[in-house]
Amino acid sequence: MKLNILFSPIVADELYFTGKTTVVIDVLRASSTIVTALKNDAKEIVPVATIEFAVKVSGGMFGGQTLLGGERNTKKIEGFALGNSPLEYEEKIVSGKSIVFYTTNGTKALVKAKFSENLLVCSFLNLSIVAKHLVSLNNNVEIICAGRNNFFSLEDTVCAGKLAAEIISLEPEVELNDSVAAALALNEKYGNDLLAMLKQSDHGKLLAENGFEEDINYCSQLNVVNVIPYYFNGVIKTMKPE
Amino acid sequence: MKLNILFSPIVADELYFTGKTTVVIDVLRASSTIVTALKNDAKEIVPVATIEFAVKVSGGMFGGQTLLGGERNTKKIEGFALGNSPLEYEEKIVSGKSIVFYTTNGTKALVKAKFSENLLVCSFLNLSIVAKHLVSLNNNVEIICAGRNNFFSLEDTVCAGKLAAEIISLEPEVELNDSVAAALALNEKYGNDLLAMLKQSDHGKLLAENGFEEDINYCSQLNVVNVIPYYFNGVIKTMKPE
Numbered sequence: 001m002k003l004n005i006l007f008s009p010i011v012a013d014e015l016y017f018t019g020k021t022t023v024v025i026d027v028l029r030a031s032s033t034i035v036t037a038l039k040n041d042a043k044e045i046v047p048v049a050t051i052e053f054a055v056k057v058s059g060g061m062f063g064g065q066t067l068l069g070g071e072r073n074t075k076k077i078e079g080f081a082l083g084n085s086p087l088e089y090e091e092k093i094v095s096g097k098s099i100v101f102y103t104t105n106g107t108k109a110l111v112k113a114k115f116s117e118n119l120l121v122c123s124f125l126n127l128s129i130v131a132k133h134l135v136s137l138n139n140n141v142e143i144i145c146a147g148r149n150n151f152f153s154l155e156d157t158v159c160a161g162k163l164a165a166e167i168i169s170l171e172p173e174v175e176l177n178d179s180v181a182a183a184l185a186l187n188e189k190y191g192n193d194l195l196a197m198l199k200q201s202d203h204g205k206l207l208a209e210n211g212f213e214e215d216i217n218y219c220s221q222l223n224v225v226n227v228i229p230y231y232f233n234g235v236i237k238t239m240k241p242e
Numbered sequence: 243m244k245l246n247i248l249f250s251p252i253v254a255d256e257l258y259f260t261g262k263t264t265v266v267i268d269v270l271r272a273s274s275t276i277v278t279a280l281k282n283d284a285k286e287i288v289p290v291a292t293i294e295f296a297v298k299v300s301g302g303m304f305g306g307q308t309l310l311g312g313e314r315n316t317k318k319i320e321g322f323a324l325g326n327s328p329l330e331y332e333e334k335i336v337s338g339k340s341i342v343f344y345t346t347n348g349t350k351a352l353v354k355a356k357f358s359e360n361l362l363v364c365s366f367l368n369l370s371i372v373a374k375h376l377v378s379l380n381n382n383v384e385i386i387c388a389g390r391n392n393f394f395s396l397e398d399t400v401c402a403g404k405l406a407a408e409i410i411s412l413e414p415e416v417e418l419n420d421s422v423a424a425a426l427a428l429n430e431k432y433g434n435d436l437l438a439m440l441k442q443s444d445h446g447k448l449l450a451e452n453g454f455e456e457d458i459n460y461c462s463q464l465n466v467v468n469v470i471p472y473y474f475n476g477v478i479k480t481m482k483p484e
Contacts, residue, residue, distance in 0.1 A: 004393075005394070006393070006394075007249050007250075007394055008249075008250065008252075008253050010250075010252055010253055011250050011252055011253070011392045011393055011394075012392070150253040150254070151246075151248070151253055151420075151421065152247070152248075152249055152253075152420055152421040152424065153420055154420035154423060154424060155420075157424060177444050178393075178394055178395055178396035178397075178443055178444045178445075179393065179394045181396060181442075182394065182396060182399060182424070182428055185427060185428055185431045185432075186424055186427055186428075188431075189427045189430075189431075190427075200423075201420055202419050202420045203420075
């Protein structure tokens with residue numbers, strides 16, 4: 001089993017992922033929001049790569065039971081029902097709904113990896129259960145850090161390092177490379193106080209400036225949700241672990 | 243003064259660099275080779291982004307005093323006088339010559355950043371003198387890690403972290419971001435034994451397999467060459483520090 005971590009979705013093209021097992025991480029906040037929406041019984045998340053496409057697909061193909069969610073530059077998009085704060089995705093709002101979801105980084109990374117054979121979503125909230133499932137698949141794993149506008153983000157990398165460490169603890173024969181060595185080292189340095197790390201990160205600072213401190217607290221929680229979001233045929237649903 | 247590190251040249255486009263101060267790092271081996279060639283009195287290095295262009299420009303526009311150098315996948319290119327081993331660039335071979343230079347990662351990164359106002363080349367060999375010069379410029383600095391085929395490379399990142407640490411030691415008011423925090427942490431973990439780090443890196447292992455152990459030893463030396471390679475109008479020459 002080999003692990004590889006991409007620190008930006010732009011470093012590979014769509015076909016790179018064909019047939020692979022891929023995990024997308026966007027701690028602040030898309031992957032934390034997807035995990036939360038599914039925990040709160042959303043029927044499915046439909047990740048889209050453009051706002052135009054979000055508006056188009058929300059028009060009826062999901063039978064009226066859709067909500068538009070997401071953000072551009074941390075802010076809710078005009079006309080959308082929901083932003084990208086996981087705390088908005090309460091059960092009474094999302095239960096049973098299809099959520100068409102656009103975000104600046106996370107959903108683009110998901111759409112880019114759409115040809116993967118297995119495509120999962122990971123955050124700190126559901127890290128251990130994703131690690132266990134990945135080990136059970138016994139494939140090579142590509143971890144994509146959604147980053148910020150193609151640039152590096154610390155929180156996604158620390159999460160990737162923690163996921164890698166958990167996989168290695170379950171399957172010590174994993175082959176490492178430069179990217180995994182780096183992410184493991186960053187998890188060693190920053191992974192023991194996730195809240196402090198998120199607060200000092202570029203994206204954490206921006207969210208705090210825009211009034212989303214509660215999201216940072218929420219997203220810093222480790223292994224509090226037993227949900228594996230699984231992308232198949234254009235939608236993300238909850239997978240029951242084996 | 244702000245620092246930013248790009249872990250792959252692909253995360254930004256050519257125009258991103260317009261007017262900026264940029265440093266390109268490709269420890270194994272393009273930037274180490276450029277530094278060495280200039281130390282050994284090469285007149286200039288002409289970095290090119292394709293082999294076809296290397297062959298085309300070497301035909302006469304530099305008056306017959308040209309050498310073709312470089313590699314594809316670590317190996318010397320058929321018909322080229324020199325590979326990408328810094329040890330080949332001896333004074334008796336390169337003195338006074340224009341070297342048209344193509345490599346898989348490093349020269350592509352240089353060509354990508356060609357619109358920079360200041361464009362320098364850094365390796366472990368010449369790290370301190372580059373740091374001093376950058377501080378004297380008093381601009382924001384973009385550091386590009388050449389990486390490997392758009393992917394992350396540990397040795398370029400550790401070198402970027404060491405360069406950042408040196409800049410910060412000279413100019414403590416530097417504004418950091420996620421990318422710099424990560425590179426500093428990796429320099430803390432791996433930067434005290436550069437030879438061991440290079441040997442365990444993906445690229446170091448590949449070079450060793452292909453018989454280039456001596457290059458790894460050579461490139462692991464810190465601050466042994468007082469040369470600032472400076473790109474201007476398509477060629478890299480030695481700059482005299484102020």
